[in-house]
Amino acid sequence: MQAYLRNASLPGMLYPKTGQWADGAHHLLVKSLEGQTRRGSVEIPPFADLLAELTAELSGWSGDVLLSSEVISPKVATDLVHALNTTIPGGFKTVEVVVVLRHPLHRAASTYNQDVKDGVVSESRLPDEYLVQRAPAFRLCPLVRRWEKLPVRTHYLSYHPAETLLPRFLNLIGLCGPEIKPERRNISMNGYGLVTLLIANRLMFSEQERTRLFDALRSDRQHRLWRGTGFPFSDASVQAFLEAVAPDLEELAQTTDIDLREISQDPPRRFQLTPEEVDASLDRLAAAAPEKADRAAVQGIFESFL
Structure with a gap:
């Protein structure tokens, strides 16, 4: 969605270039405001510099x-709005x-995948262990x-179905237009890649080896x-997780207009590797x-995973 927003021309709406991460999200603004100066190989400018650049934009x-x-x-959102309101003449009239709320199981699977892929986090726990500890x-x-x-004012939007998230989001913020069919960009690895990088993390590959x-x-x-x-969790761990988050989803349905309980009825199944994929993974690791x-x-x- 952020990749689309970065490149789109939205009538009456500015999606600032300042503070964007490589994927189009404004993570640089957030991390800078949190006081971070570096994440991996990425240097994070001082917030004062980004604020001046954003104010100019x-x-x-x-x-x-x-x-x-x-x-x-x-x-951080509160601090960011306050900083902008004090530097922009007149500030914002409304904020x-x-x-966007994603089902906890799907969010856990996506986060695990990204944490394994992320060279800064280098997650090394096995999937089921991760799910239990992070639930x-x-x-x-x-x-x-x-x-x-x-x-x-806070609006809540269901992530599901993902295929219609962007049009629903644009409709929510008042940008109704022709049907939008953005290119789907999968940033989660498949099972073959996930297990290969997980093993590299567990073997404590150096940054150069991992790259x-x-x-x-x-x-x-x-x-x-x-x-x-790349769904990594076993049936048993999924069932235990769904039982644990059921009260949370019940409360969510009662306190917001977001009901994700039906998604729990059809959880994904864990990927399976072929013997050929195992051999290929070992070859990649050895190389x-x-x-x-x-x-x-x-x-x-x-x-x-076999």
């Missing part, structure tokens, strides 16, 4: 302004928040309650890193870090 603009980041917290973080009502404390491995995975035309399912990729040491991880 908004100078003379009289329409609406749209900022988007899935990592922004209510506190509204749109919070409370994926509840939605605590998030809703934090946003409800802000003295601004070499990831580049090889991305250029692999046979296994297509971004094609196919990236010959001294670390011991087949005997990692065979047990593969067995969970």
Whole structure:
């Protein structure tokens, strides 16, 4: 969605270039305001510099302004609006928040995939262990309650179905137009890529080794890193997780107009690797870090996904 917004020409709406991450989200603004100066190889400018740049970009603009980041917290959002209101002549007349809510299980699967892929996080826990330990973080009502404390109007939008999220979002913010069919960009790895990088994380690949491995995975035309399912959790862990979050989804349906309970009735199934994919994964690992990729040491991880 953010990649679309970055390139779109929206009538009466400005999607600032200042503070964008590579994917079009305004993560630089958020992380800078949080006091971060670097994330991996990415340098994060001081917030004062970004604020001055953003103020200049908004100078003379009289329409609406749209900022988007899935990592922004209510506190940071409040601080950002306050900073803009003190630097922009006249400030904003109104501020509204749109919070997109995704089913906890699907959010957990996506977050795990990104955490394994992210060279800064380098998640190394096995999927089911991760799901058990992180389960409370994926509840939605605590998030809703934090946003409800802000003295601004807050809208809630279901992520599901993902295929219609962008048109529904644009309709919500008053940009009704011709049917929009944005190109779907999958940023989650398939099972082959996920397990390969997970093993690299568990074997503590160096940054150089990990980069070499990831580049090889991305250029692999046979296994297509971004094609196919990457859902990593076992049926047993999924069932336990769904039972744990059921009260949260019940409360969500009662306190907002978002009802995600039906999605719990048809959970995804964990991906399965083929023997050929296991061999290919081992070859990739050995090529990236010959001294670390011991087949005997990692065979047990593969067995969970066969």
